[in-house]
Amino acid sequence: MALLEIREVTRRFGGLAAVDRVSLAIEAGEFFTLLGPSGCGKTTLLRMIAGFDEPDEGELFLDGKSLSGIAPEKRPVHTVFQSYALFPHMTVAGNIAFPLEMANRPREEIARRVRETLALVHLDEKGQAYPHELSGGQKQRVALARGLVNKPRLLLLDEPLGALDAKLREEMQVELINLQRDVGVTFVFVTHAQQEALALSHRIAVMNMGRVEQLDTPDRLYTAPSSRFVADFIGKINLIEVEVIDASHGHLGLRAAALGEFAAEPVPGVKAGERGALALRPELVRVTERLESVDLRNRFTGRVKELLYLGDVTLYKVQLDGGFVIEALLTNAAPGRARLFKAGDSVTVAWRHDAGVFLRG
Amino acid sequence: MRRRSQWILWAASLAVYAFLYVPLAVVVIFSFNDSMLNAEWVGFTLAWYEKLLGDGEMLRAAGNSVAIALLSSSVATVLGAMAGIAMHRYRMPWLPLLVLTPVAMPEILLGVSLLLFFRQVLDLTLGFFSILVAHITFSIGFVAVIVRARLAGMDEGVFEAARDLGATPWMTFRRVTLPLILPALVAGFLMSFTLSIDDFVITFFVAGVGVTTLPLQIYSMIKVAVTPEVNAVSTLLMALTLTMVLVATRLAPDVMRRGR
Numbered sequence: 001m002a003l004l005e006i007r008e009v010t011r012r013f014g015g016l017a018a019v020d021r022v023s024l025a026i027e028a029g030e031f032f033t034l035l036g037p038s039g040c041g042k043t044t045l046l047r048m049i050a051g052f053d054e055p056d057e058g059e060l061f062l063d064g065k066s067l068s069g070i071a072p073e074k075r076p077v078h079t080v081f082q083s084y085a086l087f088p089h090m091t092v093a094g095n096i097a098f099p100l101e102m103a104n105r106p107r108e109e110i111a112r113r114v115r116e117t118l119a120l121v122h123l124d125e126k127g128q129a130y131p132h133e134l135s136g137g138q139k140q141r142v143a144l145a146r147g148l149v150n151k152p153r154l155l156l157l158d159e160p161l162g163a164l165d166a167k168l169r170e171e172m173q174v175e176l177i178n179l180q181r182d183v184g185v186t187f188v189f190v191t192h193a194q195q196e197a198l199a200l201s202h203r204i205a206v207m208n209m210g211r212v213e214q215l216d217t218p219d220r221l222y223t224a225p226s227s228r229f230v231a232d233f234i235g236k237i238n239l240i241e242v243e244v245i246d247a248s249h250g251h252l253g254l255r256a257a258a259l260g261e262f263a264a265e266p267v268p269g270v271k272a273g274e275r276g277a278l279a280l281r282p283e284l285v286r287v288t289e290r291l292e293s294v295d296l297r298n299r300f301t302g303r304v305k306e307l308l309y310l311g312d313v314t315l316y317k318v319q320l321d322g323g324f325v326i327e328a329l330l331t332n333a334a335p336g337r338a339r340l341f342k343a344g345d346s347v348t349v350a351w352r353h354d355a356g357v358f359l360r361g
Numbered sequence: 362m363r364r365r366s367q368w369i370l371w372a373a374s375l376a377v378y379a380f381l382y383v384p385l386a387v388v389v390i391f392s393f394n395d396s397m398l399n400a401e402w403v404g405f406t407l408a409w410y411e412k413l414l415g416d417g418e419m420l421r422a423a424g425n426s427v428a429i430a431l432l433s434s435s436v437a438t439v440l441g442a443m444a445g446i447a448m449h450r451y452r453m454p455w456l457p458l459l460v461l462t463p464v465a466m467p468e469i470l471l472g473v474s475l476l477l478f479f480r481q482v483l484d485l486t487l488g489f490f491s492i493l494v495a496h497i498t499f500s501i502g503f504v505a506v507i508v509r510a511r512l513a514g515m516d517e518g519v520f521e522a523a524r525d526l527g528a529t530p531w532m533t534f535r536r537v538t539l540p541l542i543l544p545a546l547v548a549g550f551l552m553s554f555t556l557s558i559d560d561f562v563i564t565f566f567v568a569g570v571g572v573t574t575l576p577l578q579i580y581s582m583i584k585v586a587v588t589p590e591v592n593a594v595s596t597l598l599m600a601l602t603l604t605m606v607l608v609a610t611r612l613a614p615d616v617m618r619r620g621r
Contacts, residue, residue: 050525051524073526079521087523088516103527150526
């Protein structure tokens, strides 16, 4: 049995469905992420799990028991808020003791568990500090400690890293992974940052306009997106509008108006005449100087339109002869082999026929 | 050039402060003056204060004033806090209108309407109780505004966080909301207290004949003449108000620091 089951849940605001017939099951011990742009319904869903909102239709089950009508304080579900929402009039230790006090734990147990949890988030020295004396990262840790101390069945995290700067964010990501593994509490993480979702999660539900577009592991989402939205939302990608001209020879023959003809891996059930898009990751696109040096069938000539040097990699935008502008990401890892092109250079781009994913519709 | 403009600014500030404080200083100084007339300094005396202490009517009025101020500001703090929280939580446009109109209403109007209400509608005997209710009425709005301002500057999440972490609505209020609005409650109480203790217009209408307050008593005395005794009682009133302000500023930083 799943730890949390969301069954056909709909929540409307003024006729608009913020969450639209969402069903999913979260397993115990998982690091589960709800990923999507703002307004996709992920926060509404989170608030319904926490108990701050109730579904208009459908039901939520925790450990097989319905959550309908159960007040937030009665749910073994705690939340780490985006703003941290630390109690400003309590010390760090007071904040962390709060859920234990509300659960009427004995005094000695509270003292011990506060100590343990402070150690867990590396804030042993800060117990007597007030929230306004802490840095952003420290506040974040207190919020985590406060959410975890009473061992909830589920810890909800609402964009908890959003307020941190990039470097700190990366550190906290590593800490979050370790923390989740060590305490074994199921995490439901909400974010709009796809990179963060990929780095942290066991599974990700990509949400768009109130619905789950795809629920998969990070690598499956990245390498095999099931829709244009997912392909476009997660990482950088070239979306090439195509028509299937041949589906009979163990591969897909595709034609793009702004590009020409090329081949892709076959997709079961796809027939000639269908329209769709080929989703192609920039790092799978090769860029070379001369046509002859490429042994791939999917190859096109063009000119470098612009480039972004990012240090470890360089992103090229190449205008192909057919008009299509394709993005290619080249690593700068091998100084002997890597060649930096300039804007205006004539180049050949190519990709393996199994590099792209054909998306119907 | 710069020096000159600075000089002008200094002079202007000094003039303003003089305008504000010289009359008060005169009252204080002449309360110690050994003369019936507020004309020239004759010599130092505490005679007027002694006379004040022997003045039963004055003492009763002072007692009434303090009792009414304490009671009315206590009740107004509780009711005002509830109104402030409600205004913050339920964003109904008519609610602030309802709560804050007495604040904006001309005192004379409030006085007349309260008098009519007490006499014509309730058929109440005017006295201590009617003054008390009147003072509560005009104080609630001030407390409500202060509490709402305090809540507006606060992270909304803390109240949800308390519920989320297992606190019932009542515990959330006791452990989170109340401590956080405490500075506003202290400020609101002190404001109500000072408003109540020196209110004249509204009290004048609803006091009736039996019960009198300090401002009413002072007024009835100066109808005859501004005696040094009036100076003395005014000085004491000033001292009380000043103490309240000092207590407030000494209390506030502590509460504020923890509440930030």
